[in-house]
Amino acid sequence: MRPLPQPTLDLTAKDSYTFDGARTDIPWPAQGQAALDVQGIGTFGSSGTQKPVPIASVAKVMTAYIILRDHPLKSGADGPKIKIDQAAQDQSKAGQESTVDVTAGDSISQREALESILIASANNVARLLARWDVGSEKEFVAKMNSTAKGLGMADTTYTDPSGLTNSTVSTAVDQVKLAKAAMEEPAFREVAAMMSYDDYKGVNHSNWNHLVGHNNVVGIKTGTTTSALGNLVFAAKQEVGGETRTIVGAVVRQPAGGSDNTILSGALDAADKLIRSAQGALKSATVLKKGDVVGYVDDGLGGRTPVVATKDVAAAGWSGLKVKLSFASDVVPHTAKAGTKVGTLTVGDGGAGAVKVPVALRKDLAEPGLTDKLTRLG
Secondary structure, eight states: OOOOOOOEEEEOSOSEEEOSSSOOOOOOOSSSEEEEEETTTEEEEEESOOOOEEOGGGGHHHHHHHHHHHSOOOTTOOOOEEEOOHHHHHHTTOSSSOOOOOOTTOEEEHHHHHHHHHTSOOHHHHHHHHHHHHSSHHHHHHHHHHHHHHTTOTTOBOSSSSSOSTTOEEOHHHHHHHHHHHTTSHHHHHHHTOSEEEOTTSOEEEOSOTTTTSTTEEEEEEEEETTTEEEEEEEEEEEETTEEEEEEEEEEEEOSBTTTTBHHHHHHHHHHHHHHHHHHHOEEEEEEOTTOEEEEEEOSSSOEEEEEESSOEEEEEOTTOEEEEEEEEOOOOSSBOTTOEEEEEEESSSSTTOEEEEEEESSOBOOOOHHHHHTTOO
């Protein structure tokens, strides 16, 4: 007799779920660009024409992401010491740009270097990190662009590690893609959520992102110049259905506004409105109940054994959102007892924060009978 065919797992539940209610109304900024997502769930969408524009110091998110990707830091760890070179000292005296005072021959930890670029927005330290990583800023910029390509940031071009040059351009949608990847790094999350830090000389630096520490905002990075206007990539938390969700978004090229009518306040004000709207819109819904049949194991010979959700499948979303349901199959055996896990049901975009629920056999999976086997002869 020929070998039995390999059993397969087939999804029969609906491949999507739409939250009740009219589409959520988002207070998009009147000018510039914006994008708003919830990690692992989906996107609220975007506003403005998503064309590449200067992003100023928001570029440092990519610098920090690459440094942590290629030189991982454990939670709370300081990491290796980085020696200050003469260029970093000389650039710390530059006017008209954000820097931190450092002295050639001194050393700072990798964590302090990340604090200086994400909180104080130090251009001189961003360039120092680039040289420390690969030996030259030019080589690091090449790495920035290849990383952007790998993340699907099709409308982004980096020309420097700090973002000071107007030729470093991106879109709000692309920056959200990067931010979601960066927020998966524990050390990035820790630093981005700080309201201030003390440098190795004892000088305190406040986070330019004044939203951090209020209304569950946990990052990420500002970027302002007179030519780029106000830019902010942000992240905030919201608890829904007993789970904490991360809202990630970006506002780009925002004009003066907010409390003091500056481009920084304009970006902060636009982001604050988006954050509060997303937090208010999030809700939980039960997509499937424990024991609901979600698919079948097909033995390839006509036998079909039902597969069920092992617990209630609750998803977070907002009115009008359509979330995807997908199966990831385990290696399905020819025989197994009821309750055996045979796969995973995922609700959401599959990223960090997506709901994943094991699915299992509702009854014993039996090997095909002799008659079925005989039909496999010759």
